[in-house]
Every structure is written in C-alpha cells, then in structure tokens.
Amino acid sequence: MALLEIRGLRRRFGGLRALDGVALDVEAGCIQGIIGPNGAGKTTLFNVLSGLLPPSGGSVRLDGREIAGLPPHRIAARGLGRTFQTVCLFDRMSALENVMVGLHRRGRAGLAAAALRLPWQRAEERRLAAEAAEWLAFAGVADLADRPAAALSFGRRRLVELARALAARPRLLLLDEPASGLNPRETAELAAIVRRTRDRGVTVLLVEHDMSLVMDVCDRVLALHFGVPIAAGTPAEIQADPRVIAVYLGEEAGHAAG
Amino acid sequence: MRLFRSIATFLLPVLAVIAFQQDASAAGRGYYLTQATMAAYYVVVTLGLALLMGHAGQVSLGHGAFFALGGYTSAILTTRPLDLPPAAERTLSALGCVLRAEDAAGVPQLVVAPPAAFAAALLLTLAVALLVGYPTLRLRGYYLAMATLGFGLIVYRVLLGTPFTGAADGIHGVPGWSFGGAFTLCGRRDHRVANYYFAWGAALLTLLLLRNLIRSRFGRALAAIHDHETAAGAMGVNTAACKLQAFVVSALLAAAAGVFATHFNGGIGPSEAGALKSVRYVALVAAGGMGNLPGVLAASAGLTFLSLRDAFGTYDDAVFGAILIAVVTWAPQGPLEPLGRALRGLAAWRPARREAARRGAA
Amino acid sequence: MSTFLQYILSGVTVGSVYAAVAVGFNVIYRTTGVLNFAQGEFVMLGGMVAVTLAARLPTGVAVAVAVAAVGLFGAGLEWTFFRRLRRHTPLHMVVITIGLAILIREAARHVWDEKVRSLPFFSGTSVSSLRLFGAALSPQVLWVLGIVGLAVLALHLTFRHTLAGRAMRACAANPDAAQLAGINLGVMRTLSFGFSAALGALAGCAISPLTLTQYDMGADLAIKGFAAAALGGLGDPMAAVAGGLAVGLAEKLSISILPAAYEDATAFAILILVLLVRPHGLLASRSAARSG
Numbered sequence: 001m002a003l004l005e006i007r008g009l010r011r012r013f014g015g016l017r018a019l020d021g022v023a024l025d026v027e028a029g030c031i032q033g034i035i036g037p038n039g040a041g042k043t044t045l046f047n048v049l050s051g052l053l054p055p056s057g058g059s060v061r062l063d064g065r066e067i068a069g070l071p072p073h074r075i076a077a078r079g080l081g082r083t084f085q086t087v088c089l090f091d092r093m094s095a096l097e098n099v100m101v102g103l104h105r106r107g108r109a110g111l112a113a114a115a116l117r118l119p120w121q122r123a124e125e126r127r128l129a130a131e132a133a134e135w136l137a138f139a140g141v142a143d144l145a146d147r148p149a150a151a152l153s154f155g156r157r158r159l160v161e162l163a164r165a166l167a168a169r170p171r172l173l174l175l176d177e178p179a180s181g182l183n184p185r186e187t188a189e190l191a192a193i194v195r196r197t198r199d200r201g202v203t204v205l206l207v208e209h210d211m212s213l214v215m216d217v218c219d220r221v222l223a224l225h226f227g228v229p230i231a232a233g234t235p236a237e238i239q240a241d242p243r244v245i246a247v248y249l250g251e252e253a254g255h256a257a258g
Numbered sequence: 259m260r261l262f263r264s265i266a267t268f269l270l271p272v273l274a275v276i277a278f279q280q281d282a283s284a285a286g287r288g289y290y291l292t293q294a295t296m297a298a299y300y301v302v303v304t305l306g307l308a309l310l311m312g313h314a315g316q317v318s319l320g321h322g323a324f325f326a327l328g329g330y331t332s333a334i335l336t337t338r339p340l341d342l343p344p345a346a347e348r349t350l351s352a353l354g355c356v357l358r359a360e361d362a363a364g365v366p367q368l369v370v371a372p373p374a375a376f377a378a379a380l381l382l383t384l385a386v387a388l389l390v391g392y393p394t395l396r397l398r399g400y401y402l403a404m405a406t407l408g409f410g411l412i413v414y415r416v417l418l419g420t421p422f423t424g425a426a427d428g429i430h431g432v433p434g435w436s437f438g439g440a441f442t443l444c445g446r447r448d449h450r451v452a453n454y455y456f457a458w459g460a461a462l463l464t465l466l467l468l469r470n471l472i473r474s475r476f477g478r479a480l481a482a483i484h485d486h487e488t489a490a491g492a493m494g495v496n497t498a499a500c501k502l503q504a505f506v507v508s509a510l511l512a513a514a515a516g517v518f519a520t521h522f523n524g525g526i527g528p529s530e531a532g533a534l535k536s537v538r539y540v541a542l543v544a545a546g547g548m549g550n551l552p553g554v555l556a557a558s559a560g561l562t563f564l565s566l567r568d569a570f571g572t573y574d575d576a577v578f579g580a581i582l583i584a585v586v587t588w589a590p591q592g593p594l595e596p597l598g599r600a601l602r603g604l605a606a607w608r609p610a611r612r613e614a615a616r617r618g619a620a
Numbered sequence: 621m622s623t624f625l626q627y628i629l630s631g632v633t634v635g636s637v638y639a640a641v642a643v644g645f646n647v648i649y650r651t652t653g654v655l656n657f658a659q660g661e662f663v664m665l666g667g668m669v670a671v672t673l674a675a676r677l678p679t680g681v682a683v684a685v686a687v688a689a690v691g692l693f694g695a696g697l698e699w700t701f702f703r704r705l706r707r708h709t710p711l712h713m714v715v716i717t718i719g720l721a722i723l724i725r726e727a728a729r730h731v732w733d734e735k736v737r738s739l740p741f742f743s744g745t746s747v748s749s750l751r752l753f754g755a756a757l758s759p760q761v762l763w764v765l766g767i768v769g770l771a772v773l774a775l776h777l778t779f780r781h782t783l784a785g786r787a788m789r790a791c792a793a794n795p796d797a798a799q800l801a802g803i804n805l806g807v808m809r810t811l812s813f814g815f816s817a818a819l820g821a822l823a824g825c826a827i828s829p830l831t832l833t834q835y836d837m838g839a840d841l842a843i844k845g846f847a848a849a850a851l852g853g854l855g856d857p858m859a860a861v862a863g864g865l866a867v868g869l870a871e872k873l874s875i876s877i878l879p880a881a882y883e884d885a886t887a888f889a890i891l892i893l894v895l896l897v898r899p900h901g902l903l904a905s906r907s908a909a910r911s912g
Contacts, residue, residue: 050492072491081492088489090482100475101482105494107475111503114474115467121474128475168494317711319718393896399711400655404846405895408888411843415888419881533839537718544715572730579722586715587705 001064003028003203004172009058009068011041011048011227018044020227022058026172031194031204033218033235035211037247041227042207043085046174049205050082051075062172077105081170085177085207087157091150095141095160098149099132102167106131132167139163139193155186162193172203179210191217215239223247267469267552268462275458279451288447291454293566297559298457299519302464304542304558305551306511309468311540312549313477314504315484316395317403320410321512321539324383326417326531328513329520331379333429334422335370336521337361342368359433372435372443372521379517380510387509388502395501410536417528428527435521443521453522460518461559464511465551471507472551480504534575541582622754627872629752633761633830635868636768637663638887640823641845642852642860643772644816649854651791651812654702655710657717659820660842661724665690666821667833668728671737679740683825687818694817698810721838728835739828746829764826771822772861775815779857788812840884844871847891866890 002025011019018041026032034042047053049060051072060068067075081102090098107128113121136142139159144152149160158178165173175194179187187210194217198204208214214221214235221238223231231241238244282290303325310316340356347368350356355374358366370378394405417423424430434444441452471477479500482490491497520526529535542561546554561581564570570577644659670679670686677685697720705716741748742763749756779785790798791808799805824833831837844867852863867887874886 052488052491072488073494073496076492076494084489084492088486090485090489092485093478093481097478097481101478101490101495102493104475104479104482109475111471111476111507114476115471117470125474164493317715394892397895399709400714401895403711403714404850405892407843408847408891408895411888412885412892415882415885419879419885425881534722537722540715541719573726575722576726579719579726582719583716583723586712586719587708 002026003030003063004205005059005061006049007059007061009045009048009060010056011044011053012056018227019048019055019058022224022227022229024222024229024232026203026205028171028203029198029201030219031198031206031217033214033221034205034207034224035209035214035221035238035244036224039226040224042224043176044227045224046082046176046207049075050080050174076168076170079169079171080174081165081168081172082174083158083161083165083176083178085180087154087161089149089152089157089161089164091148093149094146095136095149095152095163096129096132096145098160099135099164099167100128102135102164103128103132105168132163135163135167136160138166138196140189154181155183158182158186158190159193166197166202170202172205173197175204175206175208177207177209179208179213187213211239268466271462271465271552271555275455275462279454283451288450290567291450292445294559294563295450295454295457295522296519296566297562298454298461299515299522300539300542300562301461301555301558302515303512304539304546304554305461305464305468306508307539308543308546308549308551308554309471309480310504310508311543312547312554313472313480313484314501315480316501316505317406317540318505318508318536319403319407319533319540320413320536321406321508322533322535323410323413323531324387324509324512325516325519325535326413326526326528327383327386328379328516329526329530330417330423330429330516331382331513332372332375332517333432333520333526335375335378336372336433337369337429337431339367339369361431369433372433376435376514376517379513383509383513384506387506391502391505391509395498395505407533407536410531411533414528414531414533417531423528426528428525429520430525432520432524432526434524443518445522445524457518457522460515461555465555469551472549476500476503537582538575538578541578541585544585545581624876625753625755627876628869629755629757629761631869631872632865633764633827633868634871635848635865636764637823637827637831637841637864638844638848638867639772639861639864640768640819641841642848642864643775643857644820645845645849646852646854646857646860647775647788647812647816649849651788652698652702652809653710654705654713655717655846656813656816657714657842657846658697658721658724658838659816659845660838660840661721661728662690662694662817662820662838663824663827663841664728664833664835664838665693665724666824667739667828667837668732668737668824668835669821670739670825671828671833672732674739679742683739683822686825687821690821691814691818694820695810695814697817698813702813703806703809721842725835725838732835734835736832736834737828738832739825741829742826758830760826760829764823764830767826768823771819772857775819776858784808784811843891844884844887847887847894850891850894 004024004026006022006024009019009022010017022045034045036042044053048055051070051074054069058068059066062078062080065078067078067080090101107124109121109124133142133145136145139162141156141159141163144156144160149157152160162178178190182190191213194204194206206214206218218235221233221235222229223238223244225247230243230247231238233241278294279291282288303321307318307321310318342350347356354371356368357371359369360366390409394402397405418426434442436442441456442449443453443456479490479495482493482495483497483500487497516530542558543554545561546557565574641659641663644662645656648654648656666686669689670682673682673685705713708716741760744759749758779789787798787803788808788811790801790803791805795805845864848863848867849860851866852859867890870890871883871886875883
C-alpha cells in the first residue's frame, strides 16, 4: 500500500475542470515530482490534498485512511504538511516563533495552564523552543531564530517556512514550487535539504517549474496538463516523453521526439 | 531587556494605582476612588476585548451584552426571593449557595448567595458565548462585526422590554458581596478604598493572565490565525476552535466585570448592553493599540475615568466617536503602531547590515 | 382580519423607510465599496432640517430644501472625507462610519436637542383617516409609500436608462475599466453619496408626521436598513426595496406573536440569520459582497 493513493480526483470551479481524474500512488520514502505548465492544476491539487478546497469527486487516502474533504487541521494531524507557493510566514512573529507554530500539535498546554504559567507549561515552552531551533538548524537558518519573519530575505523565508512545515513531523510533505524565486546556489541548497528530509523518513511531493531541481531530486515525476495526468515515470522517461514535450514545446517538437 | 519590560509593565501600573489612591484620599476626593473603581471594571472588559480584537483579529461590536449578562444574572439572583422547601434551603445554605438577606424594606428573604450567583452568571455567559460564537466566528470581516452588533442589540432590546429584568429601570438594591467578613464588595463609603484596590487588583490580574496567554502556545496560534489563517490551519491549528476560545475568554471576562460592577454599584441598567457602550469598548481598544495590553489598560483607564468624571460633558459620546474615526483612519493597528514599526525596522536594520557586510566579504 | 391588515399597512409603511435606507446602503456600497453606517443619520437629518424650515416655509418647500441640503451634505462627506480613505477594508469602513454616525447624531443633539419633533401632515391632520378594507390608515401612509416608491423608481430608471446611471453601475462593476472608459470615478462616487443621502432625507421627511423625528433615530434605522440590504443582497437596489419591505412586515407582524417591546429585536434577528445563512442575500444570484 502506497503512503498516498489518489484516485479519480476531480475539482471543478463552475465550468472549469481544474482537476479531471488525477490518479497517483506515492510510495513512502519517495520524492515525487509534479510538473505541468501554468494552469495545469498543480496548486489546485495541493489545495485539495491539504484540505483548503474540498474535491468535487474522487478519493485521497493517506496511509490507507481517506482524507478527502477533511478540514485542513485534521489533515495536518494525519501527517500531511505543506509549504506555499507564496511563502506564508507569520510576519509579526520571529522565525523561531513561526517554527513553534509548526510545533503546535506537539504541545499540550491549554488556556488555564498558559494563563497561570504552571511549571509544566513553562517546561513545555522551553522544550518547544529548543526543538524549533533544531529545525531551523536543519534548514540551515539557525542564526535567524530571533529575527522578525517580515525582515528576512525571500530565500531565507522559504527555508524558515520549510523548517516550520518539517517541525510538524509530517509523514508526507507537500512542497509548492519551493525553488521559485531562488538563485542557482539557493536551489542547490534546497535540493540538499529535500534529500536530507527524505533521509529522515519524510515522503516528499514536489510541485515545481524548475526542471533542473526536478531532474536532480525526484525519484518519480507526474506530468499534468489541464488537470489531467498525461505521463508518469522516472525523470529521464518524462524528459523524453513526446506528449510532455508537445505540451511544453509545441506539437511539432513532440512529433520530432516520438 | 525583556525582564525590564516585564517589571515596568506591572510595577508602573501598581505604583500608579497606589499613588492615585493616596492622593485622592489625602485630598479628600474620595469620590474619585468610586469612579476609578468603575473604570477598573471597564478596563477588564477592554482587556478581554483586546485579546479578541488585537490578537485573534476578530471584531465584536456587542461586548456590552456580555457585561450585562453577567451583571443582570447576579443582580436578579441576589435580589429576587426564592421559594424553596426548608430542607432544600438548609442544604443549599450549608453549601453557601443561598442566604437570608434583607431587602430594601428590611424584610428578610431567601436569595441566591453572591458566589453562587457569580458562578451562575459565568455559566450562562459561557453558554451564550458558545452559542453566539460558534456560528458567527465563521464569518469574516464586516459580517462578523454586524452579527455581533445585532446580537448586542437583541440583548439590549430584550433587557429593555422585559419587566422581569426591570425594563428601562434595570435592577436595583443589589446587595454587597462579603468575602468572609474581611472584605465586602459594595459601594458604601467606608469600603471605598478596599473596593478600589479589589477592582484594580482584578484589572491587573487580568492583565497578567492575558499576557501569559498571549505568550503561550495559544497566543501563538491566535497570532498565526490573525496573520495567515490558511497557513495556520495547515500547521494543524484548529482555527475555529481557537477563535471561539478567545471569544469565550473575552466574554467571560466581561461578564465577571459585570458581576463585580453590579455588586459595587448596587444595580445595573439596560444601557450596559447598548450599542453605544459596545462601540465605546471598541474605541478604547483601538485607542490603546489593539493587542497592546498595557496600552489598552492605560487608554481605557484614562478615558473611562475622564468620562465618568464628566470631563467631556455633553460631548461624551462624540469624543468616543471621534476617537474611533481617528484611530481607525490613521493608525488601524493602534496609535503607537507606526512608532513600533519604526523601532522594529531599526532593530532589523543593524543586524541586516552586519549580515550584508559579512556576505560581501565572503 | 382588519388587525392583520393594520399590521401589514404599518409594516409596509416602516418598511418603505427601511427600503430607502437599504437602497442608500446599496448604491453607496456598489459605487464606493463603503458600508455607510451614517445612512440612518441622513434620514434623521432630513426630518430635522425640514421641521426647522417648516416653521417659516410651506411644508412642501421645506421638504424640498431639506432633501437638497442633506443630499449636498452627503455628497460633501464623500468629497472631503471618504475620498481620502482608500486602503481600508470594508470592516474598517464599517467602524469608521459608525464613528461618523455617532458624531452626526451628537451634533444633531446639540443643534436640535433631545426633543421629539415632527413635520405637519402633508395632507389632512393627525386624526384624518381613510378606510381600506376595514383598516384605518392615515393619508400620510399613502404619502410615504408614494414618495419613497416614486423616488426609488426614479433612481432605478436613472440607473437603467441614463448615461450617468449607467456610468455609476460601471463604477460598481469594474472601477478600473470604468476609469479607462473615461468615467470620472470621483464624480460618480460623490453623486452616489448625494443620491443616497437625498433619498434617506426624503424618507425621513415623509415618515416624520407618523413616527416622529428624534436625534437618536438614526442608529436603529441604519441597522435595520442594513438588515434589509443584506436580505436582498448588496447587488441590486430593487432587491434592497424588497428587503426593506420584508423587514418592515416581519417587524410589525412579530407583534402578533411576541410582546411589542421586542419588535425592534425582530429586525436584528433577521440580520443575524441572513448573515449566518446566506450572507450574500436571499435574492442575490451572484456574490456581490466582498469579504474582508
């Protein structure tokens, strides 16, 4: 049984079929890439998977349990984490505090314990702060812990967001165009972090335009076009697939390759 | 730096509270204390509202209704005679739930004891807050504002139009609340100083508790929801539950303040639930800087005291209307926000320069 | 049966005032995105100014002048104040206009104090009454229905068939495109405020002999008018009229089941229900309300 099983996933916006029968199996420990031109439905797929949008049809099973249609925080509790295409940090907090929000589910202190600052609540806060610092270090941005998130450069914000998503200890991590806006050096850093993440036992689902990152890091790739999967396979296979080439470069190039 | 700020946050208000009392008593202006005591109870309401508005980012234009719910519940329970069989009376009396008190005419009657009435008021408010909050907190922006405004107005109209709640006159003759003989929460002159410290103790305690809440996991969750609700949900934060919790906390604080104020004043009227009062609370929170608790405390205390002292004369409501417009128009995050932003920008600038220099050298 | 008819008549009478307020909300919201809580104050001001003028002028002239004056006042508010407010969410605007409504009301209290006033009946006296299917009604009721009805119809026709009206609808639908087409947004916005204020003032004058005019009547009207506008959806002014009548009817009919003291609460309850169940209004087909 694959970690993530998507069957016949559909999502309509009025007459527009953003997702039209997407099917995918993601094995645990894999880095799965999803590519496709703009409007192919990649972000819609992520939004449906993470619960921001309900599907119009189909099923999504994480670890054998159905998650389609659940509210986002419940899906997160089942072990699905994500980052956003436009980095969504909590700007009025520091980087460390952002990551501590990622640790929200790992804390137990409720209102009363917090208001009274009971000893065990204080101890838990210290523990959470320490763990958050570790995650920042994992993402390579330990030195930014106390900086306000709003003041960080774009590349650094991406890394903090990644640390925050990882802190929630997801089984499956959705990365939404993580390389967008990064220069080549930063992209290489990102690739290394994604591999380190996989080595820690997190399965990664990656939507990306940057082909070099996809080819470099992904074990398998799925190509989407207008909400429909058109090809699946290893990065090399996808690169050579005539249908994929046709979609990206035009019909003739596809015929030439085929 | 943080320790210094913590000390300043609490030491200054405590010193101010003491200094004010000493000065007022010495100058023979004991009535200042009465007004300052009422101001303290209103401060509790605005602090709770600051949690809701400044941290959870939710607007309530009907919070006076919760103050009224608390006050009216305890007023009615402690002034209306009960009709219980003697056995029940004995048990409940032993538990401290009921007592025999003299009404205005000196006739002894069986009423609910203040502690039990307080508990009942909080329970009722909890129920109402959950009932109102659950559906309305799903609303965004001005829908929520209008729904809470509507709720407050309904409560106001019901209180105003129901003989059981005293209609336009409200409830009078509410007895004092005696805490084991050592202190009595009431409005009598000889208890003025003690009541002043009780009220301000309550206000400062509220400040402390809320400050702890804000710096906790719950506070972070609220800030996350306020900044980016979608991302907060993706992190596993149950956004609806957190917003509801903030709403309930602020409602309970308002209700508790209502209970205390009612015992202090010996009564309560329907205007406490009215839109003008509720809008005034919002203006005070905005003037104090939304989520800035010490700021809200200072602004509420100052403006409410002045208002109670009639300093604004016939322009009382107009002043708060003007404050509301001014603050929301020019500094929606609170009057000190532009200053705060400048300071934060300054703080970020210096490390950024160092890092840029370091990168340049690398 | 005649009691029931009585309720219907009084419901439609107050409903037409709510309709006028609701249409005002609607027009201003669609052209400027502002939820103008001071709308209720325009009704109050119309009545108050007319009463003051009626001491020296014939009633009809007093009403005309009052409507024009309040219309200018509304337009002036947009021109001086609302124009400067751009980057504010609808929520901010609600709070700001509530503050504004408070200021206007307090100013009115200082000018006219707390006394209740009223215009003379437009025809007949306070005791003249017509009989309609067994119910007694004052001729003033017909005046209210007639005047507000005509005004709303005129507004509707203006929107549909005149250039200025179409320009205002364009501003509401797509401000940028409207500007590119050469429509002066600023003028349209000022006009919309002016129209709404004038309409409110007209309703305030018409209703004054029946329900009297007092400095603090604006707040309830604003909220009930908003309930009506929300009920009809903030898209179509005609739906706002329907909403106004519905709220008025519900309010008066509620007296048959609830104590009369709660009649105001009925409108507020409607508001909450609409917001919870169908915030975009019962009659709106498409979401015309922006979130924020």
